[in-house]
Amino acid sequence: MAVSKSQKTEILSSLVEKIKKAKSIGFATTTGFTVEEFAKLRKNLREVNANYTIAKKTLIKKAVKEVLDIDLDLSALPGQIGFVCSNEDAVAGLGKVNDMVKEMKDAEKIVWALSIFEWEVKNLEETKQIAGMPSRDTLLGRLVGSMQSPLSGLARFFDAAAKDLEEKSKEKVADLKWTTEVKTEEKKEEVK
Numbered sequence: 001m002a003v004s005k006s007q008k009t010e011i012l013s014s015l016v017e018k019i020k021k022a023k024s025i026g027f028a029t030t031t032g033f034t035v036e037e038f039a040k041l042r043k044n045l046r047e048v049n050a051n052y053t054i055a056k057k058t059l060i061k062k063a064v065k066e067v068l069d070i071d072l073d074l075s076a077l078p079g080q081i082g083f084v085c086s087n088e089d090a091v092a093g094l095g096k097v098n099d100m101v102k103e104m105k106d107a108e109k110i111v112w113a114l115s116i117f118e119w120e121v122k123n124l125e126e127t128k129q130i131a132g133m134p135s136r137d138t139l140l141g142r143l144v145g146s147m148q149s150p151l152s153g154l155a156r157f158f159d160a161a162a163k164d165l166e167e168k169s170k171e172k173v174a175d176l177k178w179t180t181e182v183k184t185e186e187k188k189e190e191v192k
Contacts (some may be wrong), residue, residue, distance in 0.1 A: 022087060090117065
């Protein structure tokens with residue numbers, strides 16, 4: 001079905017708006033993707049404030065040129081071209097698509113092509129590396145976990161000390177007697 005000039009203008013303006021909001025853009029070729037698979041992908045992307053759009057290669061190229069002043073050559077890529085725009089976390093949207101790419105690796109229904117990350121065009125290998133990185137939220141969770149580890153150890157120590165005081169009916173740690181037992185063999189070695 002032919003698309004009128006006014007429809008192309010509307011599509012182009014929609015693509016421009018999506019690209020303006022994006023912190024990163026990943027391009028993938030899609031072949032034989034079902035409606036259910038697209039629905040699943042789009043649902044996963046909504047969780048991280050990202051979106052996936054399929055459009056004609058010429059319109060995508062024009063939109064990228066208008067917003068980022070980057071010339072993309074999408075003509076050599078087979079199949080339909082879709083792009084994911086990550087709006088909050090530059091990696092999260094790419095990661096969600098990467099999960100789908102891994103899931104459908106054997107069928108090759110969706111395959112990475114290239115990306116625009118930090119306003120630079122990245123090739124296929126760089127795109128795969130970026131998409132495989134953990135998201136900002138995951139990294140923050142790991143940081144908080146590693147910061148809590150020493151604190152939780154200290155809390156366990158204080159809890160054990162409090163129980164020890166309670167068992168021995170003491171009020172202060174200074175009231176506890178600290179004993180060190182040395183084995184008799186060690187004492188004999190010291191004497192010799």
